[in-house]
Amino acid sequence: MKWIQWLIDNAWTVIIVGTVLAQMLQAVFKKKGGDPTVGEEPPKEYEFEDPELAERTRQIRAEIQRKIEQRTRGQEEAPPLVVEATPPPVIREVVVTRDAEAAGYTRAESQRQAEILEQQAVWAEKLKEAQRLKASIEKRTLFESATADHSNDARTLSRGGLITELRTPEALRRAFVLREVLGPPVALR
Structure with a gap:
């Protein structure tokens, strides 16, 4: 009966000590079991039509996730991982045909014609890449102008x-x- 009276007299002390113990136990179990949310891939909230923007967003998310994991482990900052997306080189063979020689072209003239065709093909590829870049820039500016504050x-x-x-x-x-x-x-x- 005396201990019940003591509990009633010291109720606030018992409550404070109980909450501190509960928080300590919760921290120990959380550390022991690990955080279940760490390591999960974030949900795909946005789908992009522009593949460059989607890839850039994916790389940024991966970089942020990597930094979070490093900080939780207590490691020092590592240099950022740089991934450059370069298209594979285009290999062309310059072949002098017998038709060119039969038409009266010398080997040097036909070689020059082949080089000109190769240069035109390279320019055509650069033009296509510039057109794709221009289209992605136009999409981005349209998006930015639609979401901008014009007040x-x-x-x-x-x-x-x-x-x-x-x-x-x-x-x-x-x-x-x-x-x-x-x-x-x-x-x-």
Whole structure:
């Protein structure tokens, strides 16, 4: 009976000691069992039409995940992993055909014609790559313009129009009168 009386008298102390013990046990079990969320792949929230943007996003997520894992292990910062996506080299053979020789071209002329064709093929590939880059840039600018905040632009335009209106003395007088009439009363200023 005495210990029940002691518990009632020291109820706050018992509650504080109990919560501290519960938190310590919870931390020990969490550390022992590990965090189940570590190591999971984040859900695919966004699907990108642009493969470059999707790849860049995937690399950024992997880099962030790697840094989080390093910090939880207590390792020092390692240099970032750089992955460059370079297309495989295009190998072309320059072949001088017998038709070119039969048409009266010398071997040097036919070789020059083959080099010109090869250079044109390289330029065509560069043009296709530039067109793909231009298309991805246009998609990105459309997305950015659709999500941008244009309220600042509207304020700047309206402010500029107001300043040009107040350049004449009559317009300035009219603005002062309107402020007196439509503004707060003198007693509340």
